[in-house]
Amino acid sequence: MSFSPLIRQLVDALRILPGVGQKTAQRMALQMLERDRSGGMRLAQALTAAMEGVGHCSRCRTLSEDELCPQCADPRRDDSLLCVVEGPLDVFAVEQTGYRGRYFVLKGHLSPLDGLGPEAIGIPELLARVSVSHFAELILATNPTVEGEATAHYIAQMLAGKGIILSRIAHGVPLGGELELVDGGTLAHAFAGRRPIAD
Amino acid sequence: MSFSPLIRQLVDALRILPGVGQKTAQRMALQMLERDRSGGMRLAQALTAAMEGVGHCSRCRTLSEDELCPQCADPRRDDSLLCVVEGPLDVFAVEQTGYRGRYFVLKGHLSPLDGLGPEAIGIPELLARVSVSHFAELILATNPTVEGEATAHYIAQMLAGKGIILSRIAHGVPLGGELELVDGGTLAHAFAGRRPIAD
Numbered sequence: 001m002s003f004s005p006l007i008r009q010l011v012d013a014l015r016i017l018p019g020v021g022q023k024t025a026q027r028m029a030l031q032m033l034e035r036d037r038s039g040g041m042r043l044a045q046a047l048t049a050a051m052e053g054v055g056h057c058s059r060c061r062t063l064s065e066d067e068l069c070p071q072c073a074d075p076r077r078d079d080s081l082l083c084v085v086e087g088p089l090d091v092f093a094v095e096q097t098g099y100r101g102r103y104f105v106l107k108g109h110l111s112p113l114d115g116l117g118p119e120a121i122g123i124p125e126l127l128a129r130v131s132v133s134h135f136a137e138l139i140l141a142t143n144p145t146v147e148g149e150a151t152a153h154y155i156a157q158m159l160a161g162k163g164i165i166l167s168r169i170a171h172g173v174p175l176g177g178e179l180e181l182v183d184g185g186t187l188a189h190a191f192a193g194r195r196p197i198a199d
Numbered sequence: 200m201s202f203s204p205l206i207r208q209l210v211d212a213l214r215i216l217p218g219v220g221q222k223t224a225q226r227m228a229l230q231m232l233e234r235d236r237s238g239g240m241r242l243a244q245a246l247t248a249a250m251e252g253v254g255h256c257s258r259c260r261t262l263s264e265d266e267l268c269p270q271c272a273d274p275r276r277d278d279s280l281l282c283v284v285e286g287p288l289d290v291f292a293v294e295q296t297g298y299r300g301r302y303f304v305l306k307g308h309l310s311p312l313d314g315l316g317p318e319a320i321g322i323p324e325l326l327a328r329v330s331v332s333h334f335a336e337l338i339l340a341t342n343p344t345v346e347g348e349a350t351a352h353y354i355a356q357m358l359a360g361k362g363i364i365l366s367r368i369a370h371g372v373p374l375g376g377e378l379e380l381v382d383g384g385t386l387a388h389a390f391a392g393r394r395p396i397a398d
C-alpha cells in the first residue's frame with residue numbers, strides 16, 4: 001500500500017520516537033487522523049514549543065526552559081546532598097525513590113573511545129559547583145555499567161580528600177542495566193544500600 | 200519529580216498516541232530533547248501538515264490529501280474487484296495479502312446502540328459507487344466481530360440479486376479479532392479462502 005504523501009511523511013517522522021517501528025507509526029498516524037486531529041495539533045504545538053524553548057537548568061544542567069529547574073528552585077530540599085546522574089531521565093528515576101536532595105546531571109558517561117572525556121560530559125562544571133557549595137555527601141548514581149562505574153570512579157578520584165562523603169548506589173541495581181529502566185522500589189533499595197567509595 | 204512546564208505539556212500531549220502511557224511519554228519527550236531536536240521539529244511540522252491537510256479520497260473514502268488516494272489513482276489495479284473494509288488501517292492490512300483490486304472504506308461498522316446506522320458509516324455512498332461501476336465481486340472484509348459480521352450481512356442484503364458475487368473473508372481470521380492486527384500471511388489465507396455469502 002502507498003499512503004498519500006502527507007501521511008507517509010507523518011509515519012516517517014513518528015519513527016524518530018524511541019520504540020516506534022514502521023507498523024506502530026502507521027497505527028499512530030492513522031488513528032490520530034481518524035479520531036483525534038485536535039490532539040495531533042496539540043502535540044505539534046507542544047513539540048515546537050519544547051524543541052525551541054527547553055534549554056538546561058543553569059545549576060544542575062537537567063532539561064528546563066527556566067533558569068532553574070523545579071528541583072533546583074525548590075527551597076525545601078536538602079542542600080547537603082548531591083546526587084550525580086548521567087541524564088535527565090535518571091533524575092526522574094531517582095525522584096521515585098523518595099530522594100529529596102539536589103542533583104547534578106552529566107551529559108552521559110566518560111567514553112574515551114568515542115572521544116568523550118571529562119569536559120564533554122560536564123565534569124568541570126560539577127567540580128566547580130561542588131567547590132562553591134557545602135555538600136556533606138555526593139551520591140554517584142551513574143549507571144551500573146562499565147562506563148558508568150568508570151565515570152563514578154573518576155569523579156571520586158577528583159574529589160578525594162576534600163572532606164565530602166562519596167557514595168555509590170549499590171544493592172539492587174542489576175549490573176549492566178540502565179538506571180532509568182529500574183523500578184522505583186529497586187532503586188530505593190539501591191539508595192538505602194549505598195556505600196562510601198574507597199580511594 | 201516535576202518537569203518544567205514545556206516538558207510537562209509535551210509529555211501530556213504525547214499520551215494521545217495509541218499505546219503510549221505516562222512513562223513511555225516521558226522517555227519519548229526527554230529523548231527527543233536530549234538527542235534529536237531536529238527530528239522533533241520535523242515531527243511537529245509533519246503533524247501540522249497532516250492534521251490540516253489530509254481529508255478523504257473522493258472515491259474510496261480512505262484518508263488522503265489528494266482527490267484520489269494512491270489505490271484509486273492507480274490505473275493498473277483490477278476494476279472488477281471491490282474490497283469493503285471498516286477503516287484506513289484495514290486497507291493497509293489487506294494490501295499486504297497481495298490484493299490489487301479497488302477499495303471502499305466505511306466509517307467503522309453498524310452500531311445501533313451507539314446510533315450508528317447505514318448513513319453514519321457511509322453505506323449509501325458504497326451503494327452509489329456500486330451502482331455506477333461494474334464490479335464482478337465485492338469482498339466484504341469488515342472485522343470478524345459481531346458488529347463487523349452484521350455490517351457485512353446488511354451490505355449483502357442491500358446488494359442481493361444485482362448479479363454481483365458477494366464474498367466474505369473467512370478462514371484464518373480469528374473470531375473477535377481486529378483485522379488490522381492480523382499478520383499478512385493469515386490474512387492472505389483468509390482472502391484465498393473467501394466464500395460467497397448465501398442470501
Ligand SMILES: [Zn+2]
Pocket residue numbers: 057058059060061062068069070071072073
Ligand atoms: Zn536544576
Ligand SMILES: [Zn+2]
Pocket residue numbers: 256257258259260261267268269270271272
Ligand atoms: Zn481512494
